[in-house]
Amino acid sequence: MARVGVLLLNLGGPDRLEDVGQFLFNLFSDPEIIRLPFPWMQKPLAWFIATRRAKTSQENYKQIGGGSPLREITEQQAQALESKLREAGEDATVYVGMRYWHPFTEEAIAQIRRDRVENLVILPLYPQFSISTSGSSFRLLEQLWNANPELQDIDYTVIPSWYKDPGYLQAMADLIAQKLAEFPNPDRAHIFFSAHGVPLSYVTEGGDPYQQEIEDCTNRIMQTLNRPNEHTLAYQSRVGPVEWLKPYTEDALKELGEKGIEEIVVVPISFVSEHIETLQEIDIEYREIAEEAGIGNFRRVPALNTHPIFINSLKSLVVNALNTPSRTFSEVVRPKKEKMKMYPQERWEWGMTSAAEVWNGRLAMLGFIALILELVSGHGPLHFVGLL
Numbered sequence: 001m002a003r004v005g006v007l008l009l010n011l012g013g014p015d016r017l018e019d020v021g022q023f024l025f026n027l028f029s030d031p032e033i034i035r036l037p038f039p040w041m042q043k044p045l046a047w048f049i050a051t052r053r054a055k056t057s058q059e060n061y062k063q064i065g066g067g068s069p070l071r072e073i074t075e076q077q078a079q080a081l082e083s084k085l086r087e088a089g090e091d092a093t094v095y096v097g098m099r100y101w102h103p104f105t106e107e108a109i110a111q112i113r114r115d116r117v118e119n120l121v122i123l124p125l126y127p128q129f130s131i132s133t134s135g136s137s138f139r140l141l142e143q144l145w146n147a148n149p150e151l152q153d154i155d156y157t158v159i160p161s162w163y164k165d166p167g168y169l170q171a172m173a174d175l176i177a178q179k180l181a182e183f184p185n186p187d188r189a190h191i192f193f194s195a196h197g198v199p200l201s202y203v204t205e206g207g208d209p210y211q212q213e214i215e216d217c218t219n220r221i222m223q224t225l226n227r228p229n230e231h232t233l234a235y236q237s238r239v240g241p242v243e244w245l246k247p248y249t250e251d252a253l254k255e256l257g258e259k260g261i262e263e264i265v266v267v268p269i270s271f272v273s274e275h276i277e278t279l280q281e282i283d284i285e286y287r288e289i290a291e292e293a294g295i296g297n298f299r300r301v302p303a304l305n306t307h308p309i310f311i312n313s314l315k316s317l318v319v320n321a322l323n324t325p326s327r328t329f330s331e332v333v334r335p336k337k338e339k340m341k342m343y344p345q346e347r348w349e350w351g352m353t354s355a356a357e358v359w360n361g362r363l364a365m366l367g368f369i370a371l372i373l374e375l376v377s378g379h380g381p382l383h384f385v386g387l388l
């Protein structure tokens, strides 16, 4: 029997308040999160933004108990999935690889090598694909694969996104229905889907399928739910000065309030675990905005975490990935090979003709001077555009 592994990919979050700065540095060092014309600018800018943002971010983590619950929940999901796979006769080990905090993806891959995994299913814990989330993790894995010839022996398969999975949709519909039942008149409550935003340019210039997948996902959940409630989709958690996907959650809430809607149920849909943006941003910040707008009955659907139907759907995804259509029982488990490069960043690189290089060089110098000025004075141009 081939040794089977499942690698769950996730973002990661700081376990303690003192980890917040380093976590933010890791996040902003990722060119899939902030894209700069020159790789050498990445780390200084990441350090700069992380340092400036750390205090606010720490305050938010303080409000949810001093750290992110993401590691604990993701490890529970991994355990639950491993048990479900074992029950189904699939003797697989489930690993967790976080992008920006422990246990890092690199650590998971090192363990996978030590365990001599032969067949690996790579499953991001993001139902929808985005360049900034699953895409970033796939890119990191691709780099690890290129740098380590021993990894070539592992037969891997990637599940790029899976929001269409019926089990996932059913679990979401279940949680929404349960929450609606808490309202005096369940059919009257407005269902408010709040997805994590991305900068608009990811979609318009980078070709990120994220927005389309989020919209499709929302429609499918509503179909599965099969109820008469009105619904809205909006995007939360914007950072920085550029335009992000619209409508923004805070604006959409105010608009609903103005229309006289008093009861809403918020459904976080980009993420399957509780994390800072559900526990702090939705439960505290958006609740306050909604209440000020006259929405008196504001409830939130919990994240899937280890919901049994959800874990079961992850199990089916893994089992399907391990089974090629032509496979018979007597055959060795052979995952379907898919190309990892399914994301569109390549089209999005900066032009590097020689004339452009000269100009890029000049602009980079200007940018660097601006950065130093900002560092010294605390009131440079980056401050004014609102990035910091």
Ligand SMILES: C=CC1=C(C)c2cc3[nH]c(cc4nc(cc5[nH]c(cc1n2)c(C)c5CCC(=O)O)C(CCC(=O)O)=C4C)c(C)c3C=C
Residues within 6 Å of the ligand: 011, 012, 013, 014, 027, 032, 033, 034, 053, 057, 068, 069, 070, 126, 130, 132, 133, 196, 197, 198, 199, 239, 270, 271, 274, 275, 276, 277
């Ligand atoms: C599908 C989910 C997510 C997308 C898309 C996404 C894009 C994205 N995020 C930032 C900046 C930050 N994200 C931060 C935390 C964070 N982000 C996600 C998910 C998505 N991000 C999660 C689950 C978390 C929280 C982890 C936890 O600790 O619980 C943060 C740090 C927190 C803060 O300071 O607000 C930042 C910053 C960008 C710029 C981006 C798209 C380009």
Ligand SMILES: [Fe+2]
Residues within 6 Å of the ligand: 196, 237
């Ligand atoms: Fe984020």
Ligand SMILES: [Fe+2]
Residues within 6 Å of the ligand: 237, 238, 277, 281
């Ligand atoms: Fe946020």
